[in-house]
Amino acid sequence: MSDPRLTPLAAALPDTVPFVGPETQERRAGGAFRARLGANELTFGPSPKAIAAIKRAAHDVWKYPDPEYFDLKQALASHLSCDPVHIVTGAGIDGLLGSTVRLLVAPGDAVVTSDGAYPTFNYHVTGYGGTLHKVPYAGNHEDLDALLDKAVETRAKLIYLSNPDNPMGSWHTSSDISAFIDRIPDTCVLVLDEAYAECSDADTTPPLQPDHPNVIRFRTFSKAYGMAGARIGYAIGPQSLIGAFGKVRNHFGVSRISAAGAIAALADTDHLNDVLKKIAQSVDRIFEIARANDLAPLPTATNFVTIDCGRDGDFARAVLQSLGERGVFIRMPGAAPLDRCIRVTCGPDDAMNVFAQALPVALETARTKK
Amino acid sequence: MSDPRLTPLAAALPDTVPFVGPETQERRAGGAFRARLGANELTFGPSPKAIAAIKRAAHDVWKYPDPEYFDLKQALASHLSCDPVHIVTGAGIDGLLGSTVRLLVAPGDAVVTSDGAYPTFNYHVTGYGGTLHKVPYAGNHEDLDALLDKAVETRAKLIYLSNPDNPMGSWHTSSDISAFIDRIPDTCVLVLDEAYAECSDADTTPPLQPDHPNVIRFRTFSKAYGMAGARIGYAIGPQSLIGAFGKVRNHFGVSRISAAGAIAALADTDHLNDVLKKIAQSVDRIFEIARANDLAPLPTATNFVTIDCGRDGDFARAVLQSLGERGVFIRMPGAAPLDRCIRVTCGPDDAMNVFAQALPVALETARTKK
Numbered sequence: 001m002s003d004p005r006l007t008p009l010a011a012a013l014p015d016t017v018p019f020v021g022p023e024t025q026e027r028r029a030g031g032a033f034r035a036r037l038g039a040n041e042l043t044f045g046p047s048p049k050a051i052a053a054i055k056r057a058a059h060d061v062w063k064y065p066d067p068e069y070f071d072l073k074q075a076l077a078s079h080l081s082c083d084p085v086h087i088v089t090g091a092g093i094d095g096l097l098g099s100t101v102r103l104l105v106a107p108g109d110a111v112v113t114s115d116g117a118y119p120t121f122n123y124h125v126t127g128y129g130g131t132l133h134k135v136p137y138a139g140n141h142e143d144l145d146a147l148l149d150k151a152v153e154t155r156a157k158l159i160y161l162s163n164p165d166n167p168m169g170s171w172h173t174s175s176d177i178s179a180f181i182d183r184i185p186d187t188c189v190l191v192l193d194e195a196y197a198e199c200s201d202a203d204t205t206p207p208l209q210p211d212h213p214n215v216i217r218f219r220t221f222s223k224a225y226g227m228a229g230a231r232i233g234y235a236i237g238p239q240s241l242i243g244a245f246g247k248v249r250n251h252f253g254v255s256r257i258s259a260a261g262a263i264a265a266l267a268d269t270d271h272l273n274d275v276l277k278k279i280a281q282s283v284d285r286i287f288e289i290a291r292a293n294d295l296a297p298l299p300t301a302t303n304f305v306t307i308d309c310g311r312d313g314d315f316a317r318a319v320l321q322s323l324g325e326r327g328v329f330i331r332m333p334g335a336a337p338l339d340r341c342i343r344v345t346c347g348p349d350d351a352m353n354v355f356a357q358a359l360p361v362a363l364e365t366a367r368t369k370k
Numbered sequence: 371m372s373d374p375r376l377t378p379l380a381a382a383l384p385d386t387v388p389f390v391g392p393e394t395q396e397r398r399a400g401g402a403f404r405a406r407l408g409a410n411e412l413t414f415g416p417s418p419k420a421i422a423a424i425k426r427a428a429h430d431v432w433k434y435p436d437p438e439y440f441d442l443k444q445a446l447a448s449h450l451s452c453d454p455v456h457i458v459t460g461a462g463i464d465g466l467l468g469s470t471v472r473l474l475v476a477p478g479d480a481v482v483t484s485d486g487a488y489p490t491f492n493y494h495v496t497g498y499g500g501t502l503h504k505v506p507y508a509g510n511h512e513d514l515d516a517l518l519d520k521a522v523e524t525r526a527k528l529i530y531l532s533n534p535d536n537p538m539g540s541w542h543t544s545s546d547i548s549a550f551i552d553r554i555p556d557t558c559v560l561v562l563d564e565a566y567a568e569c570s571d572a573d574t575t576p577p578l579q580p581d582h583p584n585v586i587r588f589r590t591f592s593k594a595y596g597m598a599g600a601r602i603g604y605a606i607g608p609q610s611l612i613g614a615f616g617k618v619r620n621h622f623g624v625s626r627i628s629a630a631g632a633i634a635a636l637a638d639t640d641h642l643n644d645v646l647k648k649i650a651q652s653v654d655r656i657f658e659i660a661r662a663n664d665l666a667p668l669p670t671a672t673n674f675v676t677i678d679c680g681r682d683g684d685f686a687r688a689v690l691q692s693l694g695e696r697g698v699f700i701r702m703p704g705a706a707p708l709d710r711c712i713r714v715t716c717g718p719d720d721a722m723n724v725f726a727q728a729l730p731v732a733l734e735t736a737r738t739k740k
Binding site: 002188 | 397479
């Protein structure tokens with residue numbers, strides 16, 4: 001089946017994909033999920049002002065986007081109080097991670113991440129021929145010391161860290177991250193995935209130092225801003241690195257409608273504050289539901305709650321499957337021992353009610369399977 | 371300025387970008403263009419049904435897109451009467467060209483194109499370390515025999531051909547293209563860029579043979595469908611090659627709003643027919659304007675007219691610059707001898723009037739410069 005003309009690198013890549021979408025599952029099952037709580041989308045929806053901006057921009061869809069995404073970068077620069085030369089936009093953090101790996105990882109170069117961390121980052125590293133080195137989580141946290149030790153040992157070009165963490169919801173404090181950044185070797189770049197940075201008031205995000213040569217930070221409009229479907233994220237880093245994206249990026253790769261929506265979303269701080277309240281309420285609700293079923297919800301600084309199901313991966317997978325059969329779309333960590341958990345996205349009351357109803361049945365089903 | 375940690379390939383890449391956007395020129399000039407006729411956008415606008423679909427989809431922007439883009443691929447498969455396994459969608463033809471090169475061109479591999487053909491394709495070939503071999507146009511047409519001879523001589527992995535051609539507007543007939551396809555060496559793939567396929571009734575497009583192992587065809591919603599801002603294109607090819615895109619593509623890389631708009635645009639054949647009439651009328655008008663100024667418009671099967679200004683590249687560049695200073699955004703071919711021409715996108719009457727008014731002044735300015 002593999003085309004004989006593929007490059008040796010492409011021919012060697014696996015056919016696996018980072019994520020199967022809920023739509024694929026719905027097509028297989030022949031029906032729609034009743035609660036879409038698996039992809040850490042903002043189920044509460046984006047700012048109405050963002051929706052209005054998208055609708056206005058629809059009339060200009062015949063125009064190519066500005067390949068500099070000047071207005072959006074200006075808005076971000078103002079929001080972040082940094083110079084726009086430190087910012088690059090792209091088709092979600094996913095697209096930007098791909099370009100980052102392409103710029104910095106030659107075939108055979110070492111890259112360090114945590115076992116169970118973001119699969120799409122791993123997909124890109126493998127895709128460009130890098131060699132992944134994974135260190136275990138320390139409990140429910142990514143292990144900063146182990147990441148650093150492994151990077152030194154392997155002379156890694158990149159370290160991946162998500163803070164707050166996906167899939168566990170845990171976080172390191174801003175001062176711990178700052179101290180970690182200061183210890184990154186000069187030859188290495190920290191890929192700091194802050195997709196969930198805006199989802200809580202927890203102290204997770206150290207001050208920007210956009211000139212710092214050893215860190216590139218990733219943010220998105222897919223989570224707290226509720227625009228996952230628009231595919232728009234951005235990276236913040238030193239000019240020497242951010243400027244290099246211009247050598248490889250798809251210059252017109254982000255929809256102009258998405259860019260217009262993002263600018264409006266960024267400006268609506270009232271809506272973001274409202275979202276934070278809704279996330280906090282839903283976190284409380286998920287905690288209640290988990291505890292009512294004798295499960296252990298983990299503290300979170302994100303828009304999801306990871307729930308320790310108290311047994312092994314097979315058990316949690318059975319719970320997940322049974323929830324799916326009951327119309328609840330959720331996901332779970334992919335690597336042991338994290339895979340003893342399931343991961344539930346915050347959502348409005350109706351979705352929470354569906355989950356609350358389905359969970360005890362799913363647990364019972366999973367238990368009788370064993 | 372270059373970051374010392376870039377891969378050797380990335381460090382060697384130039385800082386040039388394929389295209390400077392009109393917005394960049396507007397920011398430099400401190401004012402907006404009066405006629406936007408440079409990027410071969412559909413200035414008449416997309417189907418109102420596509421705009422309505424975009425507005426409806428805005429409310430679901432909190433959801434990630436379906437990474438399979440199943441509904442769009444089904445619609446395309448039905449439209450093309452082929453199996454969806456032969457179709458892959460991406461962030462414009464640009465994004466798909468990047469993935470194609472990545473899959474098939476290893477560093478040092480030969481790639482053949484025409485001197486003056488699509489710069490973004492060249493950008494991707496250079497970006498993945500391929501070696502470009504350019505053959506001259508034969509007059510105003512891409513030279514099929516020369517492309518083939520050069521591909522055999524260099525054992526090329528890819529041949530790039532746009533038909534209808536950008537930037538010249540010329541075309542080869544469907545039977546000539548079919549005969550060309552049959553002569554492509556087995557080790558080579560023809561990258562057949564059909565971005566303008568739907569823009570005229572000219573006989574340019576051979577029947578699809580989606581199983582043909584030596585050709586991959588590229589189509590877009592950016593031209594006749596009027597959705598350049600949405601960033602959505604697709605490729606049609608053999609399953610062995612189309613399937614391989616799953617190994618490297620940004621799975622969630624296209625906005626779900628764009629996908630919704632594209633499905634509606636594809637279904638509105640009445641609007642497409644209306645667009646074809648408007649393009650034909652505007653082509654006639656550009657011919658009139660060119661001839662009234664003693665210039666030679668070239669026959670076209672696209673939504674633009676390339677005008678031979680009758681002198682050298684310096685003269686045409688002076689005309690283009692002077693048009694720009696008069697509020698008319700156009701572009702021109704980048705390589706001699708094609709650069710004796712300017713390229714004017716079809717547009718509504720008001721834009722044509724601005725162009726008609728500015729052209730004689732721009733020509734006079736350019737002539738007195740010499």
